Amino acid sequence: MGAVHASCVVLGEDGILIRGPSGSGKSTLVRDLLRLGAISGLFAALVGDDRVTLTQRHGRLVAAPHPALAGLLEIRGLGLQPVDATVSSAILRLVVDLAEAVPRMPEAGTGTILLQGVALPRMVLSPDPGRATTVLWRWRRLRVMMMTD
Numbered sequence: 001m002g003a004v005h006a007s008c009v010v011l012g013e014d015g016i017l018i019r020g021p022s023g024s025g026k027s028t029l030v031r032d033l034l035r036l037g038a039i040s041g042l043f044a045a046l047v048g049d050d051r052v053t054l055t056q057r058h059g060r061l062v063a064a065p066h067p068a069l070a071g072l073l074e075i076r077g078l079g080l081q082p083v084d085a086t087v088s089s090a091i092l093r094l095v096v097d098l099a100e101a102v103p104r105m106p107e108a109g110t111g112t113i114l115l116q117g118v119a120l121p122r123m124v125l126s127p128d129p130g131r132a133t134t135v136l137w138r139w140r141r142l143r144v145m146m147m148t149d
Contacts, residue, residue: 002116004054008047008063008090009033011139015047015063015090017054017120020098025127026050027074029098032132034085040136045085049073054092054116061118064089094142095122096135 006019007026011033018026027049037044048065049072055062065071065088072080095113113122123138125131 002054003051003066005050006052007049008052008065008092010045010047010087010090011037011042011136012143013043013091014093014139014143016094016096016135016139017052017063017092017115018096018098024098024100025131026098028076029096029132029135030073031075033135034083036132036136045087046071046073046083047087047090056116056118059118061092061115061120062089063092092118092120094135094139095120097122097124099124099126101126 004019006017007030008015008017009030010016016033018029020026030046030049034044034046047063049069051066051069053064053066055064065086069080071082071086073083075081095115111122112119121142123135125134128134
């Protein structure tokens with residue numbers, strides 16, 4: 001079990017871990033995904049912002065909020081704010097890494113990452129106003145792939 005500097009949101013039944021340096025937009029992406037989920041009629045909820053705990057269980061990686069930040073989301077200029085839609089944990093299905101610059105075409109082998117012995121799909125995104133839509137698109141593609149396996 002370990003705490004990581006990351007945020008996590010749930011779409012449908014799937015946890016999405018969002019990693020990146022301070023100021024990279026993790027909280028903003030979480031907020032945008034919560035809003036986009038609500039607009040799209042999807043279940044969307046906050047697991048944790050800024051720090052989450054990861055635990056490997058039965059071959060799956062489970063994210064939970066850090067106790068000091070449970071139910072809170074940082075909004076730039078307003079500080080920590082309570083969020084109504086929260087869950088206590090989620091099984092991770094996707095990792096999103098935020099980076100300043102991203103190659104146009106991802107290199108082979110960068111589409112997955114191994115975290116605590118669990119292989120997860122991974123995507124790298126730059127600071128782009130449309131990145132929540134990109135995450136939603138990738139998540140939907142993963143759902144289709146999981147249903148056909």
